[in-house]
Amino acid sequence: MLGLLSREDVELIAELSRCPPVTHPNICRQSHLNKYSSISGLCNNRQNPLMGVASTPLVRWLPAEYEDGGREPKGWNQGRLHNGFQLPPPWEVSKKIMSSSSKLKDDVYSHMLVEWGQYISHDMTMTPQIKGGAGLWSDVDCLKTCQNVHPCFPIETGDSIKAARGCMPFFRSNAACAIHRGSDIRQALQRQQMNGITSFIDASTVYGHSPRLQSSLRDLSGLDGKLAVNDQFRDHTGRTYPPSVANLPSACRQGPHVERVECFRAGDSRLNEGLPLICLHTLWLREHNRIAEALKHINSHWSPETIYQETRKIVGALHQIITMRDYVPKIIGEESFEQYIGPYRGYDPTTDPSTSNVFATAAFRFGHGTISPILQRLNESFQMHEHFPHLRISSTFFSPWRIVKEGGIEPTLRGAIGTPASTASANMLLTEEVTERLIVLNNSQFMDLASLNLQRGRDHGLPGYNDWRSFCGLERIKTLEGLKEVVRDYRVAEKILQLYTNPDNIDVWLGGLVEDTLPGSRTGPLNACLIGKQMKAFRDGDRFWWEADGMFSQQQKDELLNGSLSRIICDNSNIREVHTDSFRFGKFPNDYLSCDHMPSINLEAWREEKSRDLVQCGTPRQIKNGDFILSSTSGKLVALYSCYHGFKLKGAAAIICEENRWSNHPPQCTGT
Ligand code: HEM
Numbered sequence: 319m320l321g322l323l324s325r326e327d328v329e330l331i332a333e334l335s336r337c338p339p340v341t342h343p344n345i346c347r348q349s350h351l352n353k354y355s356s357i358s359g360l361c362n363n364r365q366n367p368l369m370g371v372a373s374t375p376l377v378r379w380l381p382a383e384y385e386d387g388g389r390e391p392k393g394w395n396q397g398r399l400h401n402g403f404q405l406p407p408p409w410e411v412s413k414k415i416m417s418s419s420s421k422l423k424d425d426v427y428s429h430m431l432v433e434w435g436q437y438i439s440h441d442m443t444m445t446p447q448i449k450g451g452a453g454l455w456s457d458v459d460c461l462k463t464c465q466n467v468h469p470c471f472p473i474e475t476g477d478s479i480k481a482a483r484g485c486m487p488f489f490r491s492n493a494a495c496a497i498h499r500g501s502d503i504r505q506a507l508q509r510q511q512m513n514g515i516t517s518f519i520d521a522s523t524v525y526g527h528s529p530r531l532q533s534s535l536r537d538l539s540g541l542d543g544k545l546a547v548n549d550q551f552r553d554h555t556g557r558t559y560p561p562s563v564a565n566l567p568s569a570c571r572q573g574p575h576v577e578r579v580e581c582f583r584a585g586d587s588r589l590n591e592g593l594p595l596i597c598l599h600t601l602w603l604r605e606h607n608r609i610a611e612a613l614k615h616i617n618s619h620w621s622p623e624t625i626y627q628e629t630r631k632i633v634g635a636l637h638q639i640i641t642m643r644d645y646v647p648k649i650i651g652e653e654s655f656e657q658y659i660g661p662y663r664g665y666d667p668t669t670d671p672s673t674s675n676v677f678a679t680a681a682f683r684f685g686h687g688t689i690s691p692i693l694q695r696l697n698e699s700f701q702m703h704e705h706f707p708h709l710r711i712s713s714t715f716f717s718p719w720r721i722v723k724e725g726g727i728e729p730t731l732r733g734a735i736g737t738p739a740s741t742a743s744a745n746m747l748l749t750e751e752v753t754e755r756l757i758v759l760n761n762s763q764f765m766d767l768a769s770l771n772l773q774r775g776r777d778h779g780l781p782g783y784n785d786w787r788s789f790c791g792l793e794r795i796k797t798l799e800g801l802k803e804v805v806r807d808y809r810v811a812e813k814i815l816q817l818y819t820n821p822d823n824i825d826v827w828l829g830g831l832v833e834d835t836l837p838g839s840r841t842g843p844l845n846a847c848l849i850g851k852q853m854k855a856f857r858d859g860d861r862f863w864w865e866a867d868g869m870f871s872q873q874q875k876d877e878l879l880n881g882s883l884s885r886i887i888c889d890n891s892n893i894r895e896v897h898t899d900s901f902r903f904g905k906f907p908n909d910y911l912s913c914d915h916m917p918s919i920n921l922e923a924w925r926e927e928k929s930r931d932l933v934q935c936g937t938p939r940q941i942k943n944g945d946f947i948l949s950s951t952s953g954k955l956v957a958l959y960s961c962y963h964g965f966k967l968k969g970a971a972a973i974i975c976e977e978n979r980w981s982n983h984p985p986q987c988t989g990t
Pocket residue numbers: 432433434435436439443444445446591592677678679682683684685686688689711752758767770771774
C-alpha cells in the first residue's frame with residue numbers, strides 16, 4: 319500500500335491522524351469550558367469549537383498559489399516562470415537588498431517595543447516544520463541535501479565558501495489537517511499550514527496550549543495555584559527563574575568556566591532564543607506566582623484550581639491590554655488603529671479569530687527589520703554595565719546561562735527599556751547579525767533570517783505583494799515610478815525591480831517591509847492593514863476577551879487598566895525606577911518614575927465572600943490528582959471537578975449544593 323503513495327501523501331495521512339478530533343458544538347455546553355477559557359482554545363467559539371484552537375490551520379485570506387496548484391512551493395521547479403519571469407533566489411534578494419551592517423535608532427520608542435513584538439508573536443503563531451531526517455518513509459536528510467526533495471526546500475546560496483554545499487537547509491512547514499470551513503473548494507484541496515499554538519492572545523506563552531504542557535508547567539504539589547519554578551537557580555535576591563527542560567543535557571549554549579545552565583521551559587518553547595525573551599517569560603512566571611499568592615491571601619477559601627484559573631485569567635487580560643492598548647497603536651499608528659480596529663463593541667461569534675497565514679508568514683515578521691545588532695546591558699544608573707557589557711546578539715542566542723550567571727534579568731531588562739529601538743528603513747532592513755550569524759537549534763550552520771522568511775512565504779504559496787495590496791484596497795504597483803512612491807528610497811526600488819522585474823512577483827514580506835512608514839507608525843500601509851485586521855479578529859472573535867460581557871466586574875476592569883508592563887517590571891524584578899510606558903524611550907533619571915508611584919492593580923476587587931450556599935454546604939472536598947472550581951451560573955452552587963492531565967475521572971464531575979448538602983460524593987481521579 320505504502321508503495322502507491324508519495325511521501326507527501328504519507329505525511330499528509332500522518333498529519334491527519336494527529337488532527338484535533340472532530341468536535342460537535344454540544345461538547346461546548348460543559349460548564350467548565352465556559353467559566354475559563356480552555357487551554358487549547360477549544361470551544362472559545364461555541365458554534366465552531368475548533369476556531370483559533372492549537373494545531374488547526376493558519377487561515378487564508380487569499381487562496382494559496384502553488385506551482386502545481388495544490389502543494390508545490392513557489393520556486394520549487396527550476397526555470398518555472400511567474401507572470402513571465404523567474405523568481406529571484408531568496409539569498410540573492412537578502413544579500414542585495416535586505417542585509418545591512420548598520421541600523422538607525424528610533425527617536426521615540428525603546429527597544430522593549432521590539433521585544434514585546436517577538437514575545438507576543440509567540441502567543442499568536444507558531445508554524446511547525448517537518449523535522450525531516452531519515453524517517454519512517456523519508457530517506458532524505460534536509461541538513462544534507464541541496465535538492466528540492468520533499469520535505470526539504472533548501473535555500474540556494476551560490477556561495478561555496480560560507481556554506482560549503484552551496485545551500486542552507488530549509489524544512490517545509492507541516493501540512494495542516496484538512497479542517498474545511500467555508501465553501502471554497504479550491505482552498506479545501508490545497509496544502510495548508512498550521513498554527514501549533516492558540517491564536518487567541520491568551521498568555522499561551524505562560525501556560526502552554528495543551529493539557530499535557532499546561533500540567534507540566536504547574537506546581538501541582540504546592541496546592542496554591544502556582545507555576546513551577548527552577549529548582550536549581552535563583553537570582554541573588556531569591557527571585558525565581560523558569561524551570562529547565564526535561565530532556566537533559568539540553569541544546570542551549572554554555573558559558574566558559576561556569577556550571578551548566580540548561581534551556582528554560584515555558585508555555586512557548588522558543589523562549590531561549592534571545593535574552594530579552596527569557597526576561598519577559600521570567601517576569602510573567604513571577605507575576606503569576608505573585609498574583610496567585612495575593613489571591614490566596616484574599617480568598618483563603620478558594621481551591622488551588624480556582625486560584626490558578628483566576629490568576630491565569632488576570633495574566634491573560636494583561637497580555638491583551640498591554641498588546642492592544644500600549645503596543646498595537648504604536649506599531650500601526652493611531653489612524654490605522656481607528657481605521658482597521660476601532661473601539662470594542664463586544665464579542666462577535668461570526669469573527670474567525672484564527673491567525674492568518676499572511677500575518678504569520680509575512681506581515682508580523684515586519685519586526686525582523688527592527689532587530690538591533692547589539693544587546694545593551696545596563697546598570698542601576700542605566701549606564702553601560704561595568705561587569706556585563708553589551709553583546710552582539712549573535713552571541714546571546716540560546717544562552718540562558720547569561721541570565722543566570724551574568725546578573726539576572728535586570729541588566730538585559732534595563733537595556734530593553736533604556737535603549738532606543740532600531741528602525742527598519744528601506745536601505746537598512748535586517749542586521750547582518752541575523753542574516754549572517756543566525757543560529758537555530760540543532761543545526762550548526764549559520765542561517766539567514768531574511769532568506770528563511772522569503773523561502774517560508776514561498777513554501778506557503780503566499781500570493782505576491784500586489785495581490786495583498788489589492789486585498790487591502792491599496793493601488794497595485796505597476797511601474798518603477800509607482801514603486802518609488804511607496805518605497806521612497808529610489809535606489810532600493812530600482813534594485814527590487816531589477817531582481818523581480820514584475821512588481822506582482824515581489825514577495826509580500828519584502829514588499830510590506832520596504833514600504834515607507836505611515837506618520838506616527840512603524841509600518842507601511844500594507845502591514846498596517848494586515849496587522850490591523852488580524853488584531854481586530856483576535857479581539858472581536860475571542861469570547862474570553864477581557865472586555866467581553868461577563869468576564870470581569872466593572873471594578874475589576876478599572877483595576878486591570880492600572881496594569882502595565884512597567885508595573886510588572888517593578889513587581890517582579892529588582893528594578894526600582896521605570897518609564898511609565900516601557901515602550902517609550904526616555905532619559906534616566908529625568909523621564910523615569912519611582913516604582914512607588916507607578917499605578918498598580920488592587921486585587922481586593924477580586925475578594926469574594928463565601929456565599930450562603932457555600933457556608934451551608936461547606937467547602938467541597940479536595941481530591942487527589944484533580945481539583946474543583948465553583949460555579950453558580952445555573953442559579954445553584956455547583957462544584958465542577960476535573961482531573962489533572964493523565965488521570966481519568968470516575969463518578970459525577972459536577973456536584974450540586976442542595977438543601978444544605980452536596981448532592982453527591984466528589985469523583986475520583988485514577989491513573990489511566
Ligand atoms: C532577535 C530577534 C529575533 C530572532 C532571532 C527571530 C528569529 C526567527 C526565526 C528563526 C523564525 C522562523 C523563521 C522560519 O524558518 O520561517 C521567526 C519567525 C517569526 N518571527 Fe522572529 N525573530 C526575532 C524577532 C522577532 C520580532 C521582533 C518579531 C515581531 C515583532 C518576530 C516575529 C516573527 C513571526 C510572526 C514569526 C513566524 C512565527 C511562526 O508562525 O512560526 N520575530 N523568527
